[in-house]
Each structure stands twice: as structure tokens, then as C-alpha cells.
Amino acid sequence: MNKSLILLICLSLMMLVACGNKEQVNTNENNLINNTGMMYLYGEIHGKxxxxxxxxxxxxxxxxxxxxxxxxxxxxxxxxQLLNIWMSEDNDDILNEVITTDFNPEAIKNFYRIIKKECPETIFHGTDIGKGYTSHGVTYRNYLEDNDLVDTEMYQLNEEAIKQEKHFIATRDDSYREKMLVENFIREFNKLKDENIMGIYGAAHISMEEITMESHTFDSMGKQLRELYGGRITLVDLPSELLNALLDEPIKVEQMEVAGKEYKAECFGKDEYTNSNVITAYEFWRLEDAYEDFKNSKLTGKEVHAYSYPMEIEENQVYVIVLLLKDNTTMKMYTRSDGDIEDGLFITKEFLIND
Known part of the structure; x- marks a missing residue:
């Protein structure tokens, strides 16, 4: 078995990417205006x-x-809209077509499957713009044309979505994307008159902080919407909230030999969701009083974010991620926290062990 390949698979699964124009709420009397509805928006790390x-x-x-x-x-x-069509289908053909992300697609598909099963009357509202990686706009246009729905608002909105996508592909302007997120959100929200909604977006989009991309800075969607709607909108960063529930105490303590020396090792849990053909689970250990022994060990260049661990990451600590393989063997990945911070949290870096 190619162990280097397995490590690459592991890291690709565990690395996390968390993946100021102000608009006025549309008050055109010809539109339905949502004057009292509440908005509950949650920030996520995609695919976690x-x-x-x-x-x-x-x-x-x-x-x-x-x-x-x-x-x-x-x-x-x-x-x-394609997901809404899929909600009434008896197969996953549409789901498999539209979920093509690199952010753990099976986890995302399972998310939608559970919603379909347990909340079957859910109606999805897409407020982002296409990124040019797929042809959802063309697929939905074909559906509308095949069903004689050309002279409808759905067709007009789809054409507008295609136009927005083409602009973004040509410019890769992230401030334009954030502006469209706000405009499209307001449009969809206004359709619902006075109903409440829940929303799920990448954590950066619901942050009250400014976003800096390619040397220019702009307000996030959440910040712009908060200025428009005030107390009617609730913004919750789920990754930060969940970090507060991390394990404080280990579930077991053992001795672990590393590079010929015995260390006290504390295990904080197991993650059995691996999306891998060769890995059945990960175990997460902290190696006590080991940092001084390995602080100068050669780094591989690979990093594991704090969100991947079930416990809080501390500075100047060594961690061991044990890969439980389907052939009943194990592999170990060694990381350390040198004090580097990303998104306000420590990151760990893989290092090599010289046996």
C-alpha cells in the first residue's frame, strides 16, 4: 500500500478552507416587501x-x-432551483449533477438528502453567483424551455444569474460577488412578504468584519445586511460556536513511543467520517511534554487547521493523528503548534520523525 498516497488523501480531507457597497431595500410597490420577517444566518466551513x-x-x-x-x-x-426540482424526484440524478464541489461532496449530498427526507417541504433560495465551474444556468434554462416556461419570472431570473456569472468569470471581482450576494438576498427575501428564513453561508460572508481580497477591502454580505435590517437579522459563526464545545478532558490516556522515547499521550476522540476507500477513522492524540524534542524537526509543508481536531489546540504542543486503515493497520501523522494563527486560531504543521 502506498502510504504517501494515503497521507495525501488524509490531508486533503482534513484541511479546511474557511472558504462596501451598501444597497437599499427595494421598496418598489410592484414587489412584495418583507417588512417584519426575521433572518437567521449561519456561517459554516463547507463540507465539514x-x-x-x-x-x-x-x-x-x-x-x-x-x-x-x-x-x-x-x-x-x-x-x-435545480435542487428544488430534485426535492420531488425519486432519484439523485440532479443532486449528483449540481453537487460537484471540492469541499467533501458526499457530506454535502448527505446534508441535502437528510433535509429532503425529514423536511420535505423545504424551498431553497440561491443568492450567490455562479463561479464558472459548472453549467447550472444552462441546465436550468433548458429545463424551463422544455417545459414552456420561457415567459416567466423564473426564466428572467435565470438569465440574470447567467449574466452575473459571466461578469464574475471575466473579472474575478470578489467585491462584485459580495454585492450580488446582497442584492440577490434582498430580492429573494422580498418575495416572501413577512416570512422568516434561515440561511447558510461560508463564515466569511456572515462575519461583521471586512473582507480583504487581492489587496482591496469590502464589507461582507452579513455586515451589509445588518446595516439594512438591524435587529431583524441574526448572524452566527457556527465554527466558532462549535469550538466552544470541544473536549476539555481526554477520553483515554496511554503511553506512546515516538522516536525511541516514551511520552504520555492523551486521546480526545475519533472521527469516523473519512470519505476514503482506505481510511476507516482518525484518532486524535496530544503528546505531553514533547514540544522541545520536536520543535526543530523538519516540516513537510502540510498544515491541519484547528477545526479538524475535537479538542482545543494549544501553542507549543505536539499532536498525533492516528489513521486507522481498512486493512487493520495504522499510520501516524505528527503535527505541532508553533504559535502560527489563521482565522484567529492556531494551526498545526506536520513534521517528520527521524527514527
């Missing part, structure tokens, strides 16, 4: 199963207890 579980829990609560039916998502208008 523990966060998707929390989102499903929240949506089921809003759906069953508050009667909500409208779920806003970080997707283009045509992608959300």
Missing part, C-alpha cells in the same frame, strides 16, 4: 460534517417548531 449536523438540527427546529420553509443557501439561483 460536524457543522452540517448542527445546521440540520437548527433547520429541523425552525421547520417543525416555527413553520419555516425557506432555506437560503450559498448557491446560484439556478443551482437552488
Amino acid at each position: 460534517e460536524i457543522i452540517h449536523k448542527k445546521e440540520i438540527e437548527l433547520w429541523k427546529q425552525y421547520y417543525n417548531e416555527d413553520g419555516m420553509r425557506h432555506l437560503f443557501i450559498e448557491a446560484s439561483y439556478p443551482k437552488a
Whole structure:
């Protein structure tokens, strides 16, 4: 078995990317205006199963207890419309076509499958723009044309979505994307008159901080919407919230030999969601009093973000990620926290062990 390949698979699964124009709420008398509806927006790390579980829990609560039916998502208008069609289909053909992301697609598909099964009246609203990686706009246009729906608002909105996507492909202007996120959100929200909604977006989009991309800075969607709607909008960063629930105490303590020396090792849990053909689970250990021994060990260049661990990451600590393989063997990945911070949290770096 190629162990280097397995490590690459592991790292690709565990690395996390978290993946100021102000608009006025449209008050055109010809539009439905949502004057009293509340908005509950949650920031996520795309494809992280523990966060998707929390989102499903929240949506089921809003759906069953508050009667909500409208779920806003970080997707283009045509992608959300295709998902709405899929909700009434008896197969996953459309789901497999529209979920093509690099952010753990199976976890995202399972997220939608659970919603379809347990909250079948959910209506998705896509307020993002397409990125040019897929042809959702063309697919949905073909659907509308095949069903004689050309002279409809759906067709007009799809053409507008295609136009927005083409502009973004040509410019790669992230401030334009954020502006469209706001405009499209307002448009979809206004359609619902006075209904409440829940929304799921990348954490950066619901932050109250400014976003800096390619040397220019602009307000996030969340910040712009908060200025428009004030206290009617709630913004929750789920990754930060979930970090508060991390394990404080190990679930078991053992001795572990590393490079010929025995260390006290504390295990904080196991993650069985690997999306891998060769890895069944990861175990997460902290190696006590080991940092001085390995602080100068050669780094591989690979990093593991704090969100991947079930416990809080501390500075000047050594961690061991044990890969449990399907052939009943194990491999170990050694990381250390040197004090480097990303998104306000420590990151760990893989290093080599010289046996």
C-alpha cells in the first residue's frame, strides 16, 4: 500500500478552507416587501460534517417548531432551483449533477438528502453567483424551455444569474460577488412578504468584519445586511460556536513511543467520517511534554487547521493523528503548534520523525 498516497488523501480531507457597497431595500410597490420577517444566518466551513449536523438540527427546529420553509443557501439561483426540482424526484440524478464541489461532496449530498427526507417541504433560495465551474444556468434554462416556461419570472431570473456569472468569470471581482450576494438576498427575501428564513453561508460572508481580497477591502454580505435590517437579522459563526464545545478532558490516556522515547499521550476522540476507500477513522492524540524534542524537526509543508481536531489546540504542543486503515493497520501523522494563527486560531504543521 502506498502510504504517501494515503497521507495525501488524509490531508486533503482534513484541511479546511474557511472558504462596501451598501444597497437599499427595494421598496418598489410592484414587489412584495418583507417588512417584519426575521433572518437567521449561519456561517459554516463547507463540507465539514460536524457543522452540517448542527445546521440540520437548527433547520429541523425552525421547520417543525416555527413553520419555516425557506432555506437560503450559498448557491446560484439556478443551482437552488435545480435542487428544488430534485426535492420531488425519486432519484439523485440532479443532486449528483449540481453537487460537484471540492469541499467533501458526499457530506454535502448527505446534508441535502437528510433535509429532503425529514423536511420535505423545504424551498431553497440561491443568492450567490455562479463561479464558472459548472453549467447550472444552462441546465436550468433548458429545463424551463422544455417545459414552456420561457415567459416567466423564473426564466428572467435565470438569465440574470447567467449574466452575473459571466461578469464574475471575466473579472474575478470578489467585491462584485459580495454585492450580488446582497442584492440577490434582498430580492429573494422580498418575495416572501413577512416570512422568516434561515440561511447558510461560508463564515466569511456572515462575519461583521471586512473582507480583504487581492489587496482591496469590502464589507461582507452579513455586515451589509445588518446595516439594512438591524435587529431583524441574526448572524452566527457556527465554527466558532462549535469550538466552544470541544473536549476539555481526554477520553483515554496511554503511553506512546515516538522516536525511541516514551511520552504520555492523551486521546480526545475519533472521527469516523473519512470519505476514503482506505481510511476507516482518525484518532486524535496530544503528546505531553514533547514540544522541545520536536520543535526543530523538519516540516513537510502540510498544515491541519484547528477545526479538524475535537479538542482545543494549544501553542507549543505536539499532536498525533492516528489513521486507522481498512486493512487493520495504522499510520501516524505528527503535527505541532508553533504559535502560527489563521482565522484567529492556531494551526498545526506536520513534521517528520527521524527514527
